Each structure stands twice: as C-alpha cells, then as structure tokens.
Amino acid sequence: MAEKMAENGKTPILDVQELGIDFGGLTAVNDLNLQVFDGEIAGLIGPNGAGKTTVFNLLTKVYKPTRGKIFFDGKDTAGKSVVDINKAGIARTFQNIRLFGNLSVLDNVKTGFHNVTPYSPITAILRLPKFFASEREIDEKARDLLKIMELDGYADYLASNLPYGAQRRLEIARALATNPKLLLLDEPAAGMNPQETEELMDMIRFVRDHFGIAILLIEHDMKLVMGICERITVLNYGMMLAQGTPEEIQSNPEVIKAYLGD
Amino acid sequence: MKEKKSILSFGGDKKQRGRFLSFAIVIIAYIAVEILMKTGSLNSLFTSLLVPITCYVVAAIGLNLNVGVSGELNLGQAGFMSVGAFCGVCVSGMLAASIPAGIPRLIIAIICGAILAGLFGFVIGIPVLTLQGDYLAIVTLAFGQIIKSIFMNAYIGMDSEGLHVSFVQSNFKLQPGGKMLLNGPMGATGTQKIANFTVGAVLIIIALLIVYNLMFSRSGRAIMAARDNRIAAESVGIPISKTKMLAFVTSAALAGAAGALYGLNYSTLVPNKFDFNTSILILVYVVLGGLGNMTGTIISTVILILLPELLRSLQDYRMLIYAVVLIVIMLVTNNEWLMTKWKSLFAGKAKGGASNG
Numbered sequence: 001m002a003e004k005m006a007e008n009g010k011t012p013i014l015d016v017q018e019l020g021i022d023f024g025g026l027t028a029v030n031d032l033n034l035q036v037f038d039g040e041i042a043g044l045i046g047p048n049g050a051g052k053t054t055v056f057n058l059l060t061k062v063y064k065p066t067r068g069k070i071f072f073d074g075k076d077t078a079g080k081s082v083v084d085i086n087k088a089g090i091a092r093t094f095q096n097i098r099l100f101g102n103l104s105v106l107d108n109v110k111t112g113f114h115n116v117t118p119y120s121p122i123t124a125i126l127r128l129p130k131f132f133a134s135e136r137e138i139d140e141k142a143r144d145l146l147k148i149m150e151l152d153g154y155a156d157y158l159a160s161n162l163p164y165g166a167q168r169r170l171e172i173a174r175a176l177a178t179n180p181k182l183l184l185l186d187e188p189a190a191g192m193n194p195q196e197t198e199e200l201m202d203m204i205r206f207v208r209d210h211f212g213i214a215i216l217l218i219e220h221d222m223k224l225v226m227g228i229c230e231r232i233t234v235l236n237y238g239m240m241l242a243q244g245t246p247e248e249i250q251s252n253p254e255v256i257k258a259y260l261g262d
Numbered sequence: 263m264k265e266k267k268s269i270l271s272f273g274g275d276k277k278q279r280g281r282f283l284s285f286a287i288v289i290i291a292y293i294a295v296e297i298l299m300k301t302g303s304l305n306s307l308f309t310s311l312l313v314p315i316t317c318y319v320v321a322a323i324g325l326n327l328n329v330g331v332s333g334e335l336n337l338g339q340a341g342f343m344s345v346g347a348f349c350g351v352c353v354s355g356m357l358a359a360s361i362p363a364g365i366p367r368l369i370i371a372i373i374c375g376a377i378l379a380g381l382f383g384f385v386i387g388i389p390v391l392t393l394q395g396d397y398l399a400i401v402t403l404a405f406g407q408i409i410k411s412i413f414m415n416a417y418i419g420m421d422s423e424g425l426h427v428s429f430v431q432s433n434f435k436l437q438p439g440g441k442m443l444l445n446g447p448m449g450a451t452g453t454q455k456i457a458n459f460t461v462g463a464v465l466i467i468i469a470l471l472i473v474y475n476l477m478f479s480r481s482g483r484a485i486m487a488a489r490d491n492r493i494a495a496e497s498v499g500i501p502i503s504k505t506k507m508l509a510f511v512t513s514a515a516l517a518g519a520a521g522a523l524y525g526l527n528y529s530t531l532v533p534n535k536f537d538f539n540t541s542i543l544i545l546v547y548v549v550l551g552g553l554g555n556m557t558g559t560i561i562s563t564v565i566l567i568l569l570p571e572l573l574r575s576l577q578d579y580r581m582l583i584y585a586v587v588l589i590v591i592m593l594v595t596n597n598e599w600l601m602t603k604w605k606s607l608f609a610g611k612a613k614g615g616a617s618n619g
Contacts, residue, residue, distance in 0.1 A: 060497060086499035098494035100487045111487045114480060115499040121508055124479030125472050131479065138480075178498050 011074065012037050013182055013214050014059070014090075019068035020238075021058060028054045029238040032068070036182060041208055041215045043229030045222075045249075047258060051238040052218045053095055056184050060092050061085045073181060087115050091180035093171040095187050095218075101160035105151060108159045108170055109142040112177025117141075142177065148210070149173040149203060165196045169203070176207065183207070185217040189224050197221055201228050226250065234258070281474050284557040285467065291564075292463040307571060316462025317343075317524040319563045320469045322547040323556055324516030327473050329545070330553030331482070332509035333489035334391075338402030339544045341409040342514040343521035344536035345382050346375030348413055350522025351450040351531065355443045356420055364456035372465065372522045379518020382409075383511045391503045391510065394492070398510070406541050413533035418444040449532035450525065457527035465523060469516050470556060476512065485509050550591055562591075 012035035019032040029051045036042045044052050057063045059070060061082050070077045072088055080088065091112075100108050119134045146152045149169040154162060159170060168188055175183055188204070189197045201224055208215055219225045225232065226246040234241040234249060236258045242249060249255055295312065298304045325339045350371035361367045382405075390401045417428045421440025428434040431446060444450055476482050484505045487495040492502055525531050547566055551558030569587060573580045594600055 062493070082496040083499050083501050086497060092497055094494065094497075098491045098497075100490035100494065102490050103483065103486055107483055107486075110480075111483045111495070111500065112498045114484055117480075119480060121476060121479070121481040124481055125475045127475055134480070174494075174498060 012071075013073055014216070015071040016059070017069045017071070019055075019058060019065055019070060021054065021063055021066045027238055029058065029235075030067075032235070032238075032240050034233055034240070034243075036214050036216050038214055039208065039212055041204065041217070041228050041230055043225045043232040044216060044218045044235060045220070045225055045232060046235035046241070050235040052235055053186055054238070055235070056092060056186055056218065059085075059184060060090060086178055086180075089179075089181035090184065091175035091178045091182075092184040093168070093175055093186055093188060095190070097164075097167050097171060099159040099162075099167055099170060099174075101158065103159055104155065105157050105159055105162065105170055106139075106142055106146065106155040109145050109173050109177050110138050112174045113138045113141065114178075116177065116179045145173040145176055148176075148206065150199075165192045165200075168192070169200070172203075172207070176211065180213060182214045182216065185215060185219075187218055187220065189219055189221045194223075197224055200224070204228055280555070280557055281478075284470055284560060287557060287560060288463060288466050288470070292459075295459065308568075311567065311571065312459040313457050313462050313527040314524060315564055315567050316459065316466055317520040317527075318544065318547065318567060319466050319560050320462075320520035320523075321517045322544050322551070322559045322563045323466070323469045323473055324513040324520070325544050326548045326551070326554065326556060326559045327476070327509050327516075328513035329548055330555070331473075331477060331489070332485050332506055332513075334506060334510065335396060335399035336402045336510070336513065337399050337538070337541050337545065338404075338406035338409075339513070339517050340536040340538070340540035341402070341406035342379040342383065342517035343524065343540070344409055344413060344533060345379040346372075346518030346521030347525030347531060347536065348416075348444060348450060348521075348533075349378040349518070350375040351453050351525040352418055352443045353522075354454065354456065354526055355441060355450075356425070358454060364454075365461070368456045368461055368523070368526055371526060372461075372519045375522030375525075376515040376519035379521065380511045380515035382518075383514025384507070387507045387510045391506045403538070403541075406536075406538055410533050410537060413444070413449070414447045416444050417442075417446055447533070449530065449535075451530050453526060453529050453531065455527060455529055457523050462523055465519060466560070469519070472512065472516070473556060476508075481505070481508055546588070550588070550595075552595070 014034070014036040016032055016034040019034075020030040021028050032055065034055075044055060046052055054063065058065050061077070061080055061084070072085070072090060075088075077085060077088070100111060103111070117134045117138050119130050123131050143152065143155065146155055149172055151166060151169055151173060154166060159167070162170060168191070172183075172185065172188065185204070189200055192200060204215060204217070205228060207213070217225075217229070229246060231244065232246055232249045233243045234252075234255050241258055242252045242255050244252070295304070299309065321339055321343055325336060328334055328336045353374045354367050354371045357367050357370065361370070386401060386405055390398050415429050417431055417434040419426045419434065419436045419440055419442045421437035423437055426434065426436060436442065442451070477485075484495070484500045485508065487498070487500055488502050488505045496502060521536070547563040548559055550566065551560070551562035570580060570584055573583050576583055
C-alpha cells in the first residue's frame with residue numbers, strides 16, 4: 001500500500017483491506033484489497049458470480065463484512081448504515097435498475113438532494129421562505145444534472161416510462177445529486193447498444209472531470225472497461241485475481257484463463 | 263418570472279391542477295351548502311350529516327397520506343379518531359368554565375386531540391416502522407381494538423379537587439358538584455355541542471394544505487421514494503423509518519383533529535362508535551377515491567356517507583344497493599378505456615372553460 005501511495009502521489013479515497021463476507025458456509029468475497037484514488041476511474045471486473053455486486057453491497061453497507069476493514073476518506077466505516085455511508089460521500093447505481101417508478105424523472109433526481117439541501121417538514125408545511133429558496137436551488141441543480149445525463153427532454157416523464165438506457169442514466173443523475181466523492185456504477189452499460197455505450201463512456205469521463213470525483217465501476221463490456229478505466233481489479237470466486245492497468249490486465253495469463261477457461 | 267413559474271409548477275402541471283381542484287371543490291361545496299341552509303332547502307337529516315362528513319373527510323385525507331402516499335396499510339384510523347374525540351371532549355369539558363365561548367374552545371380541543379393522537383401514532387410507530395412488511399396493518403388493527411377497550415373502561419371526571427382518572431368504576435368518586443367527563447361504556451355524556459360546519463370546512467382546507475405541502479416537498483419526495491423502492495431510497499440517504507413515521511404521525515394527528523370535531527358534535531358519544539368497521543369504512547373511502555388522490559378521497563367520502571341515507575326509502579335493499587354501487591365504482595375507475603374517455607371529456611371541458619374565462 002505504501003508503495004502505491006508513493007507511486008500515485010496521493011492517498012486513496014477508498015481503501016479496502018482484507019475484506020471478506022460469508023453467507024452461511026459460502027464465502028462470497030475473501031481477502032480483497034482494493035484502493036480507489038481521488039479523481040480516478042477504476043474498474044472491477046470478473047466472470048459471472050465472481051462477487052462484484054457483493055463488493056458494492058459491502059462498500060455501501062447493505063451487507064456487513066465478516067472480515068476486514070473499509071476506510072473511506074481516511075475513516076473506518078465500521079458500524080455505519082446505508083444512509084450514513086451515502087451522507088459520507090459514496091453514491092451508487094444498481095445492476096437491476098431501482099428507480100422511483102411513480103415519480104417523475106425530475107423528482108427522481110430531486111430525491112438525491114435529500115441531505116444536500118435539507119429543510120424541515122414544518123418549513124414545508126408552512127411554506128416558509130427557506131422552502132422556496134431550497135426548492136429553487138434543488139430544481140436548478142436537478143435540471144443541470146438531467147442536462148449532463150442528456151435527460152432534459154424527459155423531465156416530466158414517469159421514471160418507469162423511460163427507455164432502458166435512459167433509466168440507467170437517470171440512476172447516475174440521482175446518485176450524483178447526493179454530492180458524492182465516490183460513485184459506484186454497477187454495470188452502467190448493460191442493455192445498451194454500442195452507440196449508447198460510446199456516449200455513456202463520454203458521460204462518465206465528463207462526470208469525473210466536471211465533479212472531480214472518483215468512480216469505481218463494474219462492467220462486462222470490455223470495450224468500455226478498457227476504454228475508460230485507469231486501473232482494473234479482476235475478481236474470481238470472491239478473490240482478487242489481478243490488479244493493474246488495462247494493458248497489464250489484458251496480457252495477464254491468469255485473467256485470460258479465468259475468462260476463457262483452460 | 264420564469265424562475266417563479268418553475269417553482270410553482272414543480273411536481274408537474276397535472277398534479278398542480280389536481281391540487282387546485284380539491285380546494286375548489288371544498289370551497290364551492292361549502293358555499294353551496296351555506297346557501298341551501300340559509301334558504302331552508304336542506305332537511306334536518308342532511309344538516310345533521312354535515313359535520314360528520316367533514317370529520318370523515320379529514321380522517322380519510324390523513325389516511326390517504328399514510329396508505330396512498332407512504333404505502334403503509336393502517337387499519338386503526340378510527341382508533342386515532344377516538345383518541346382525538348375523547349381527548350377533545352374532556353378538554354372542552356374541563357375548559358367549559360374558563361372559556362365559555364364555543365369556537366376558541368373547539369379549536370383548542372381540536373389541537374389537543376390532534377397532538378394526543380399524533381403522540382399515540384409516534385409511540386406505536388417506533389417499534390413498527392423500523393420493520394419491513396405489513397406489520398403496521400396488524401399493529402394498528404390491534405391498537406384500534408385496545409384503545410376501544412381502554413375507553414370502555416375509563417372513568418374520567420373533574421371536581422373541586424381536580425382531574426380524576428380511574429379504570430375501576432367502584433373506586434371512582436367525585437366531590438359533590440363534580441362533572442363526569444367520560445363514563446366507561448356509556449362514553450362521554452352531556453357534552454356541549456360546539457362543533458359546526460364552518461369549522462369542519464376550514465379543517466378540511468387545513469388538512470389539504472398540510473398534506474399537499476408535505477407531498478410536494480423534500481419530505482413528500484422522500485415518503486414516495488421510500489414507498490417506491492426502499493433500497494434505492496436508502497442509497498440516496500433517505501432514512502426510511504423516520505420518513506414513514508412522518509407520514510404515519512401526520513395521518514394520526516389529522517384523525518385526532520377529526521375525532522375531536524366529531525366528538526363535540528354530539529351530546530353523547532360511545533367508544534363503540536370507533537370500532538374496526540369504522541376504520542375499514544375510512545379505508546374504503548380512501549381506496550375508492552384513489553390512493554394518493556385527495557380530490558377523489560373527498561368525493562368518495564361524501565358520496566359513501568350520503569348514499570345509505572339517500573337509499574333509505576329502499577329499506578331492506580339499502581345495503582344491497584350500496585354494495586352494488588361500490589362494486590360498480592371500482593370496476594369503472596379501473597377500466598382504462600372508460601377512464602381515458604372520461605379524461606379526454608374533462609380535458610376538453612377544461613380547455614373550453616379556460617378560453618371562455
């Protein structure tokens with residue numbers, strides 16, 4: 001770890017140490033070490049069932065780890081809840097899209113500002129001046145995010161009526177609304193055609209540069225992974241198989257074996 | 263100007279229209295009833311139903327926030343009404359000497375009823391709302407039964423020594439000149455009737471303002487997000503239990519306010535009035551009016567309270583017709599083809615009205 005820090009010249013925003021979780025007798029993730037640095041786009045890949053989404057669920061405290069530690073922004077995250085971890089600055093999207101289907105696209109993004117621009121229910125009921133000021137700010141920021149994710153034309157649609165690719169982008173917009181330092185994307189390109197994937201890659205890069213945040217993504221689309229990730233971690237059977245730049249990963253015989261078999 | 267518009271229309275223009283419609287309905291209905299009463303064209307039966315209707319509308323609006331907007335089933339709304347009712351009656355009875363004027367006393371009673379019912383909701387909500395699933399339905403069902411039993415066995419009175427509360431009749435003694443506020447299974451007797459229709463109409467407006475202002479705000483978005491997808495809501499930092507609690511307590515408090523008004527509309531009120539059937543009845547108003555649809559709730563409550571009275575002439579067939587009407591309304595409101603026809607008709611009319619005005 002010390003070497004890595006020297007190499008990058010900065011401290012990691014996310015530092016996972018010897019992380020592991022068992023479900024009954026099944027070890028889903030074991031002995032995982034993973035760092036994500038400020039402003040970096042990192043990738044987490046691996047064959048189906050390798051435990052990638054489980055890692056995301058561990059990072060966001062949906063599951064409590066059996067072993068190991070997760071440091072975020074220099075602080076141990078042990079004992080934090082899903083809500084706490086979002087407040088601390090980790091936002092995520094879901095592999096199986098989870099939008100608020102009965103809310104409009106704009107309102108979906110606005111839910112993300114829950115802790116960013118808070119005001120009390122009493123302020124809302126009495127429609128105090130703070131309500132109008134906060135809502136104006138939320139409305140502006142939410143529309144900006146929709147524009148970035150190229151969803152501004154859909155603002156008043158019901159989220160459940162959006163095309164598939166747009167739903168994935170809406171999840172990203174909603175996650176960004178929570179003002180994260182680290183964004184976890186779970187298969188952002190799943191179900192997208194090559195052209196949409198191409199656009200998504202540009203969007204992810206733009207988001208990183210515009211907001212200056214770190215991004216960790218799970219993806220099966222190798223073109224996307226190799227195209228935008230600066231560092232890749234390969235997972236197999238819940239264990240870390242390899243870690244390195246896209247070039248190193250592509251030429252790693254272990255990785256090729258895991259993906260293609262002997 | 264543009265900025266202002268975006269604030270006014272947040273939540274969508276359609277919802278905005280629905281909001282104005284419900285206020286308009288209440289105000290127009292109030293004016294119409296007042297005119298009819300002045301001209302004497304309303305018979306005593308309808309006049310006697312006016313305050314109960316406003317009470318049930320307020321309780322149903324509250325329940326819709328809980329069931330429709332927050333998505334948690336609540337089978338004890340009548341229980342919260344009874345808390346508000348007996349609290350309101352007791353408060354009014356205690357203050358009768360110090361505040362002889364009816365309206366201020368009524369307002370204080372309503373506020374006390376709302377606060378106490380809200381507190382009950384909070385206490386019940388603490389253990390239940392941290393759980394996932396239909397536990398709230400089970401617990402509120404039990405609460406309705408328990409609170410009824412409590413009031414059936416409660417003896418509350420006031421005399422020169424102050425307030426007396428007992429759950430055993432034989433232990434209960436008042437000084438001469440003391441006043442019985444709650445008399446066990448007999449309920450509250452000798453209550454001064456200080457409720458009136460105007461206060462009821464104002465209470466509906468206040469209930470609508472509270473519910474709409476909550477719905478179209480940060481809290482409302484959080485409540486609906488927690489309903490639509492619990493895991494995603496947590497992932498954007500929305501605390502689920504707290505959020506559901508807000509909807510539940512507001513709902514209970516509105517039922518309490520409605521109950522206080524209801525209790526002060528009768529000289530006698532028995533605890534049996536607020537049983538499980540009443541809870542289900544309020545739930546029927548909400549479901550029939552449409553989950554999350556406050557305008558629909560107001561209309562369905564009024565229709566379903568008036569219908570049995572209008573059908574009185576049919577005698578034995580009364581409840582049969584009532585049930586048939588219920589089923590027909592449900593079939594019609596769930597028929598997509600009919601609803602689109604109805605909506606296009608309505609939209610056309612609205613446009614015509616706008617161009618005329």
